[in-house]
Amino acid sequence: MTAAVTYEPIKTCKQSGARLGRVHTPHGVIETPAFMPVGTQATVKTMSPEELKTMDAQIILSNTYHLFIRPGHDIVKQAGGLHKFMNWDRPILTDSGGFQVFSLSNMRKITEEGVTFKSHLNGDKLFISPEVAMEIQNALGSDIMMAFDECPPYPADYEYVKKSLERTTRWAERCLQSHSRPQDQALFAIIQGGMYADLRKLSAEQLTSMDFPGYAIGGLSVGEPKHMMYEMLEQTTPLMPANKPRYLMGVGSPDALIEGSIRGIDMFDCVLPTRIARNGTCMTSEGRLVIRNAKYMTDFGPLDPKCSCYTCQNYSRAYIRHLIKADETFGIRLTTVHNLHFLLQLMRDVREAIMEDRLLDFRDSFFASYGLNDN
Numbered sequence: 619m620t621a622a623v624t625y626e627p628i629k630t631c632k633q634s635g636a637r638l639g640r641v642h643t644p645h646g647v648i649e650t651p652a653f654m655p656v657g658t659q660a661t662v663k664t665m666s667p668e669e670l671k672t673m674d675a676q677i678i679l680s681n682t683y684h685l686f687i688r689p690g691h692d693i694v695k696q697a698g699g700l701h702k703f704m705n706w707d708r709p710i711l712t713d714s715g716g717f718q719v720f721s722l723s724n725m726r727k728i729t730e731e732g733v734t735f736k737s738h739l740n741g742d743k744l745f746i747s748p749e750v751a752m753e754i755q756n757a758l759g760s761d762i763m764m765a766f767d768e769c770p771p772y773p774a775d776y777e778y779v780k781k782s783l784e785r786t787t788r789w790a791e792r793c794l795q796s797h798s799r800p801q802d803q804a805l806f807a808i809i810q811g812g813m814y815a816d817l818r819k820l821s822a823e824q825l826t827s828m829d830f831p832g833y834a835i836g837g838l839s840v841g842e843p844k845h846m847m848y849e850m851l852e853q854t855t856p857l858m859p860a861n862k863p864r865y866l867m868g869v870g871s872p873d874a875l876i877e878g879s880i881r882g883i884d885m886f887d888c889v890l891p892t893r894i895a896r897n898g899t900c901m902t903s904e905g906r907l908v909i910r911n912a913k914y915m916t917d918f919g920p921l922d923p924k925c926s927c928y929t930c931q932n933y934s935r936a937y938i939r940h941l942i943k944a945d946e947t948f949g950i951r952l953t954t955v956h957n958l959h960f961l962l963q964l965m966r967d968v969r970e971a972i973m974e975d976r977l978l979d980f981r982d983s984f985f986a987s988y989g990l991n992d993n
């Protein structure tokens with residue numbers, strides 16, 4: 619049976635553990651390491667598919683939880699699936715909903731069967747299980763589906779994390795059992811284990827013994843210190859198959875994308891670029907810029923002098939500050955274009971640095987100008 623998704627290794631950076639690769643999917647190829655913009659409610663907020671293609675977004679993410687509660691996965695299915703519904707013909711990855719239930723709905727109860735919770739929209743009592751998560755993602759028609767898992771809170775004690783990862787493994791097994799179209803949709807498992815190296819090893823061993831087409835590292839970017847996240851990566855990526863994609867969920871900031879690539883991660887997602895754009899915060903090569911600041915009132919230069927994006931080529935800081943202060947939607951579109959372009963360009967630079975065996979040098983020069991070496 620032909621797998622829906624395959625990983626093609628291209629090269630390993632001689633200077634770091636980073637690797638160049640290609641993830642082949644039914645809707646196209648993803649050059650990795652890659653940043654994946656998040657489109658939670660079937661849209662990357664304020665962006666059109668054409669604009670996303672212009673900045674060369676290779677894949678976008680969406681959410682089982684959000685589309686389940688609104689408009690309902692059956693409507694998306696009737697539309698012919700998520701690609702048709704949102705007019706996006708490149709790859710789509712959907713999360714399984716477990717994480718969102720925990721971060722969004724107030725009342726929820728976990729049992730072996732699944733999770734009962736209240737909709738954060740209207741309080742309806744709802745239920746998601748491995749089987750339901752697979753049914754929803756099947757209806758959405760995403761190229762990559764995530765197994766239904768529990769992302770333990772941080773901090774969480776050893777016993778809780780151990781019991782949780784064991785259940786996540788049993789849930790992954792149930793997802794495999796109820797996977798109806800493996801030749802069209804790839805199911806990735808999610809490695810848990812909290813901040814405990816031995817539990818990360820246990821979770822990785824249990825899941826890699828079940829042979830999934832790709833693996834994610836979950837349970838991170840949940841408030842832990844960055845050094846702890848990097849430590850868990852160093853303990854976990856060596857246990858993941860070298861010929862399968864490695865996806866670090868919920869990461870991240872520019873520094874984390876570089877550090878994660880160095881530690882062998884291929885795929886990243888983060889809501890930051892779109893989320894901070896809405897209050898006018900911009901990522902630039904000199905660090906974050908808060909455009910509402912009065913000092914930009916008569917600054918007629920671009921957001922970032924080194925940036926080639928549509929926003930930086932055509933508009934000034936003064937104009938964008940005016941739009942954001944006036945709560946004009948066009949202002950949010952301009953900061954979103956810039957922030958997404960910034961991270962997508964950063965990953966192009968990372969891939970080039972890996973090709974030329976100089977990713978550690980790239981990291982040092984990036985941190986120097988990004989001002990990260992001050993904290």
Ligand SMILES: CNc1nc2cc3c(=O)[nH]c(N)nc3c(CCc3ccccc3)c2[nH]1
Pocket residue numbers: 656658679680681711712713714715716717764767768769808835836837838839840867868869887
């Ligand atoms: C911000 N930090 C963050 N840590 C995460 C951990 C997990 C985790 O352990 N399990 C699952 N299933 N998802 C996680 C997510 C959500 C990632 C996402 C968002 C939107 C669309 C598609 C995917 C996380 N996000």
